[in-house]
Amino acid sequence: xxxLSRVQxxxxxxxxxxxxxxxSNPKRFQDDTVxxxxxxxxxxxxxxxCSDSMFGPYWSVTKYRDIMAVDTNHNxxxxxAGGIVIFDRKVGERYPNFIAMDPPKHDEQRKTVSPIVAPAxxxxxxxxxxxxxxxxxxxxxxxxxxxxxxxxxxxxxxxxLATLFDFPFEERRLLTYWSDVATTFPQPGQPxxxxxKRDAILAECLAYFTGLWNERINKAPGYDLIxxxxxxxxxRNMGPREFLGNLILLIVGGNDTTRNSITxxxxxxxxxxxxxxxxxxxxxxxxxxxxxxxxxxxPLAHMRRTALRDATVGGxxxxxxxxxxxxxxxxxxxxxxxxxxxxFIIDRKNPRQHLSFGFGIHRCVGNRLAELQLRILWEEMLExxxxxxxxxxxxxxxxxxxxxxxxxxxxxxx
Amino acid sequence: xxxxxxxxxxGREHLIDVPAGTSVMQAAIDNHVPGIDGDCGGECAxxxxxxxxxxxWLPKTGTRTTSEDELLNFAAATQESSRLxxxxxxxxxxxxxxxxxxxxxx
Ligand code: HEM
Ligand code: FES
Numbered sequence: 001x002x003x004l005s006r007v008q009x010x011x012x013x014x015x016x017x018x019x020x021x022x023x024s025n026p027k028r029f030q031d032d033t034v035x036x037x038x039x040x041x042x043x044x045x046x047x048x049x050c051s052d053s054m055f056g057p058y059w060s061v062t063k064y065r066d067i068m069a070v071d072t073n074h075n076x077x078x079x080x081a082g083g084i085v086i087f088d089r090k091v092g093e094r095y096p097n098f099i100a101m102d103p104p105k106h107d108e109q110r111k112t113v114s115p116i117v118a119p120a121x122x123x124x125x126x127x128x129x130x131x132x133x134x135x136x137x138x139x140x141x142x143x144x145x146x147x148x149x150x151x152x153x154x155x156x157x158x159x160x161l162a163t164l165f166d167f168p169f170e171e172r173r174l175l176t177y178w179s180d181v182a183t184t185f186p187q188p189g190q191p192x193x194x195x196x197k198r199d200a201i202l203a204e205c206l207a208y209f210t211g212l213w214n215e216r217i218n219k220a221p222g223y224d225l226i227x228x229x230x231x232x233x234x235x236r237n238m239g240p241r242e243f244l245g246n247l248i249l250l251i252v253g254g255n256d257t258t259r260n261s262i263t264x265x266x267x268x269x270x271x272x273x274x275x276x277x278x279x280x281x282x283x284x285x286x287x288x289x290x291x292x293x294x295x296x297x298x299p300l301a302h303m304r305r306t307a308l309r310d311a312t313v314g315g316x317x318x319x320x321x322x323x324x325x326x327x328x329x330x331x332x333x334x335x336x337x338x339x340x341x342x343x344f345i346i347d348r349k350n351p352r353q354h355l356s357f358g359f360g361i362h363r364c365v366g367n368r369l370a371e372l373q374l375r376i377l378w379e380e381m382l383e384x385x386x387x388x389x390x391x392x393x394x395x396x397x398x399x400x401x402x403x404x405x406x407x408x409x410x411x412x413x414x
Numbered sequence: 415x416x417x418x419x420x421x422x423x424x425g426r427e428h429l430i431d432v433p434a435g436t437s438v439m440q441a442a443i444d445n446h447v448p449g450i451d452g453d454c455g456g457e458c459a460x461x462x463x464x465x466x467x468x469x470x471w472l473p474k475t476g477t478r479t480t481s482e483d484e485l486l487n488f489a490a491a492t493q494e495s496s497r498l499x500x501x502x503x504x505x506x507x508x509x510x511x512x513x514x515x516x517x518x519x520x
Contacts, residue, residue, distance in 0.1 A: 068459060071459070072458075072481065103484075107487060111487075114488060114490070115490070117520070118520055119518020119520055120490065120517055122518070123518075350455065359460055360459055360485075365488075365520075368518065368519075
């Protein structure tokens with residue numbers, strides 16, 4: 001982002017009438033100019049109604065405590081009624097999955113999946129993750145510029161996902177592809193320009209996984225996600241759309257978010273060399289640094305809820321049926337709860353206290369797995385004293401949901 | 415000051431004095447007792463302060479609230495004696511309370 005557009009964005013954010021602020025425009029995320037708009041909302045109207053946007057009317061909830069209040073009140077704020085992202089799709093066009101379900105169905109399906117990312121299983125995965133991290137780091141080119149997103153962030157998270165699904169390892173980049181397709185908001189001029197095209201590709205994903213499902217259902221239950229879904233009483237009779245929905249959930253959940261934390265971490269360290277020095281001097285700070293990276297990145301900028309009845313949030317009257325957006329990306333910069341929130345500080349007092357994983361019954365089930373991958377990556381990077389030089393600005397993706405990067409140019413001295 | 419015995423997953427014990435009114439979660443965090451994360455800062459919103467209350471103390475610590483029960487429902491390896499440590503506030507009647515930690519918080 002150029003300094004000029006940063007300055008322009010700030011001027012616009014301060015001068016535009018409050019009721020015309022629309023923080024949902026994906027371009028503002030792509031050029032990283034959304035911050036002053038959130039700043040103004042937090043200051044002047046923390047719960048804000050936008051009556052007109054490309055996603056229709058919606059409420060923005062921008063402060064930490066108000067977001068927590070909505071996230072933990074699942075009886076009023078439904079994940080199922082309108083889905084969990086700002087853009088609406090008709091009910092018949094959605095892929096149902098448990099992140100977008102309310103109790104009791106959500107609870108059953110979540111319980112089926114969660115053992116794979118529970119502490120006992122993570123301990124088993126640690127050695128495998130470490131060996132994969134080492135192999136990736138040791139194979140990086142020297143003396144030439146490469147894309148960190150492609151060579152490290154995507155590679156590492158895709159390998160992890162292939163392991164969780166026990167997916168044919170050589171074909172693992174299919175997972176990356178489907179993840180990208182699933183989070184695409186079709187727009188003219190983009191490779192995927194229509195919902196039909198997106199659905200057609202996701203149908204291929206379903207067909208592929210149905211093959212794996214059939215293979216696993218005829219074997220004894222194993223400890224991979226497909227086998228677990230195929231054998232558990234609460235998921236084994238899922239219809240195809242629901243199967244696909246849950247696949248997408250696991251692919252996107254385990255993929256984009258961690259990927260963008262891996263990229264973000266390197267970018268933040270390169271912009272804050274003093275923090276990197278601190279970390280090099282004291283690797284015991286890595287776990288706290290990992291939490292700080294995840295807060296500072298906020299890999300999912302928002303989650304959406306739909307009010308089932310009238311409710312009051314931050315003093316505002318929300319009506320039954322209204323669309324409510326919890327902007328985690330803004331709440332993570334709320335100075336009432338987080339000290340110096342705009343600074344990247346790896347040894348904060350309460351680094352785990354952030355909104356990036358959400359709160360309440362939908363709180364991220366994969367949070368400890370994500371942290372584990374980042375911790376190991378940083379341990380091995382420090383161990384190798386890798387002198388990574390970020391040689392240009394990152395390219396960001398045009399999305400108000402997945403807050404991430406498509407490229408970060410990096411060079412290791414020859 | 416009431417005391418708490420924390421027992422780590424591996425069996426190591428910590429004996430901590432805490433001012434009355436402190437939650438069991440906060441006591442662990444303030445004293446760097448490993449095994450309790452407390453990600454939400456005690457708002458009953460994250461489930462990462464899961465402990466097993468020693469059966470003899472269970473009646474004195476009260477009962478789970480609805481939202482506590484919902485979160486424990488998703489925690490790994492929950493038992494009858496599972497509680498969220500942020501929902502237990504120390505007072506003199508709990509002096510000597512004994513809690514064990516699970517393998518991990520998640
Ligand atoms: C830094 C990495 C990650 C971030 C920031 C993240 C963020 C989130 C957020 C914000 C939610 C919704 C919370 C809410 O609505 O209150 C969520 C739910 C979820 N995440 Fe993650 N996630 C990450 C990594 C992962 C990984 C590695 C996996 C899979 C293995 C995963 C699987 C899921 C699933 C299945 C849900 C749905 C839980 C439910 O509805 O009960 N996530 N995640
Ligand atoms: S600290 Fe989050 S539920 Fe207890």
